[in-house]
Amino acid sequence: MKVVLAYSGGLDTSVILKLMQEKLGAEVVTVTVDVGQKDDFEKIEEKAYKFGAVKHYYIDAREEFANNYVSKAIKANALYEKAYPLATALARPLIVEKLVEIAKKEGANVIAHGCTGKGNDQVRFNLGIKALMPEAEILQPVAEWNLTRDWEMEYAKKHGIPVSDKIYSIDENIWGRSIEGGVLEDPFAEPPEEVFEWTVSPAKAPNEPEYIMLEFENGIPVALNGEKMPLLELIIKLNEIAGKHGVGRIDHIEDRTVGIKSREVYEAPAAVTIIKAHYDLEKLTLTKWLIEFKDIVDSKWSWLVYNGLWYEPLRHALEGFIEEAEKAVNGEVKVKLWKGNAIVVGRTSDNALYDIKVATYEKFSSFDQKLAKGFIELFGMQSVLAYNVMHGVKTITTIDELKEALKEAEKLAG
Numbered sequence: 001m002k003v004v005l006a007y008s009g010g011l012d013t014s015v016i017l018k019l020m021q022e023k024l025g026a027e028v029v030t031v032t033v034d035v036g037q038k039d040d041f042e043k044i045e046e047k048a049y050k051f052g053a054v055k056h057y058y059i060d061a062r063e064e065f066a067n068n069y070v071s072k073a074i075k076a077n078a079l080y081e082k083a084y085p086l087a088t089a090l091a092r093p094l095i096v097e098k099l100v101e102i103a104k105k106e107g108a109n110v111i112a113h114g115c116t117g118k119g120n121d122q123v124r125f126n127l128g129i130k131a132l133m134p135e136a137e138i139l140q141p142v143a144e145w146n147l148t149r150d151w152e153m154e155y156a157k158k159h160g161i162p163v164s165d166k167i168y169s170i171d172e173n174i175w176g177r178s179i180e181g182g183v184l185e186d187p188f189a190e191p192p193e194e195v196f197e198w199t200v201s202p203a204k205a206p207n208e209p210e211y212i213m214l215e216f217e218n219g220i221p222v223a224l225n226g227e228k229m230p231l232l233e234l235i236i237k238l239n240e241i242a243g244k245h246g247v248g249r250i251d252h253i254e255d256r257t258v259g260i261k262s263r264e265v266y267e268a269p270a271a272v273t274i275i276k277a278h279y280d281l282e283k284l285t286l287t288k289w290l291i292e293f294k295d296i297v298d299s300k301w302s303w304l305v306y307n308g309l310w311y312e313p314l315r316h317a318l319e320g321f322i323e324e325a326e327k328a329v330n331g332e333v334k335v336k337l338w339k340g341n342a343i344v345v346g347r348t349s350d351n352a353l354y355d356i357k358v359a360t361y362e363k364f365s366s367f368d369q370k371l372a373k374g375f376i377e378l379f380g381m382q383s384v385l386a387y388n389v390m391h392g393v394k395t396i397t398t399i400d401e402l403k404e405a406l407k408e409a410e411k412l413a414g
Helices: 011-024 041-050 062-075 087-106 119-132 147-160 231-243 269-285 288-306 313-324 371-379 382-389 400-412
Strands: 003-006 029-036 054-060 110-112 137-139 169-173 176-180 210-217 218-223 251-254 261-267 331-338 340-348
Touching: 003 011, 003 087, 011 062, 011 147, 029 041, 029 087, 041 054, 054 087, 054 400, 062 087, 062 110, 062 218, 062 231, 062 269, 062 313, 087 110, 087 119, 087 169, 087 176, 119 137, 169 313, 210 231, 218 231, 218 269, 231 331, 269 288, 269 331, 288 313, 371 382
Parallel strands: 003 029, 003 110, 029 054, 110 137
Antiparallel strands: 169 176, 176 261, 210 218, 210 331, 251 261, 331 340
16 A cells, blocks of 8 residues: 655654555655745655655745735625635645645645544545545544544654644645644633744834835735835745834634534734734725625635635636636835834725725815715615514505605695
8 A cells, every 4th residue: 555645754654654554565655845934844854754654855935836826815895704714724635736736746635634534624634535536545643543633652762653742733834824723722811922923023023114115016916115026025034124023923713524623723923913904905806896706706615715615617707707806906005114003094096996085175176065965865765674574654656646745745845
C-alpha cells in the first residue's frame, strides 16, 4: 500500500507517519505545502525521511495561494461570521489539490491527513479529495484510530520522535495566523500576550499613527504607498506594517462545521486592513442595490469556503456575480493605522458614484430640493397607510365606498 500523507512535521503527522508503517505496512510519501507558514522546511524534510518516508515533496505554493485563493476572498470581503478572514480555510483546497497531484504522480491509492474528528479541516480535506480523486481511499488516523494527545506523546517518546512542549496549536499562512488551546479554551480569559507573534499590543504600539495608501484594480490591491507589487509581496509587507500598529487581532466565538462552538483567536493584519479598504471602495463605486445584494453573496461565499464546500457549484456561480461587480472597484484608499485600528480616512476613484454637485450643501448644488416632497410621499406611502390601518383609520377599498365618501365630501362642502 502506498499512502500520500499531508505532512507538517508536527506531533500528529509524525506519529501517523510511523503508525501507518507499523499498522498497515504502508509506503508513505510525505507532502508539505508552503502557503506562508514560518517553518524550517529542510528540517521537516529531514524528519520525514528519518521516520520512514519513502519520498518527500516540498511545494512552494505561496504565489498560487495569493493569486488564486486570497484574491477571491478579497473580492468577496470574506469574513466568516463577520470576523474570521478564512486564512486556514482558504489554504485547505490548495493543499488538497497538491496532495491529489502527488498521489496520481506516485500511483498512490490512499491519501492521509492528521485532522481530528472535532475540527473543520477534516471536512475540507475529505470533500476536496472526494471531488478531485473519487477513487482514492481517505485515511484519517487521529479520528479513525481514536488517537489522543497523551497517547501520541507517549508513542513519540518511545520512538524517538521529538516532542514539543507547546501549549498552543498554531496554524498560519500569509493571510492569517490562528491560535487555539491552553487558556484560550476558557472563553472568558483574555488572551495572554505570549500567544501573539504578528501583532504588538495596541497599548505598546506607536503613539503616532501611520497612513498607508492601497490602490485597487478590479477589486484587487496592486500597489502599496504608490509602489506596484505582486499580491504576495503586498500582503507580506502589509502584515509587517499593520502588525507593528497592533492591527488584526481577532477574538470571537465561532460555529464550527461539526456543530461545536469554539473560542478562536486570530492575527490577520493585512487581511483586516485590505478587506476594510476594499469594502469602503465598493461603497464609493457600486450602487446601493448592488452592495446590498453583494453583502448576501459575500456572506454565502464565506460560509461555503469555511465549511469545506470549495467544489460546490454555487461557489463558482457566486464568483461569476462577484467578478462582474468588481470591474468597477478601482481606485485608491487611504488607511490610518493606529493603536490596533485600521481606519479608512480617504478614498478616490474614477468610477466614483459620489457627485459633489449633488451632495454639497453649498449654493452651487445641482440638487432640486423641491423634488424631495413628492418623493417622500411616494416612498413612505405604504408604511404610513399600514400604520394608520393598524391604529383604526379606515381605508377606502371599493368603488361604492369611494362614491359614498365623495357624497359625504360634497355635503360637507355645502
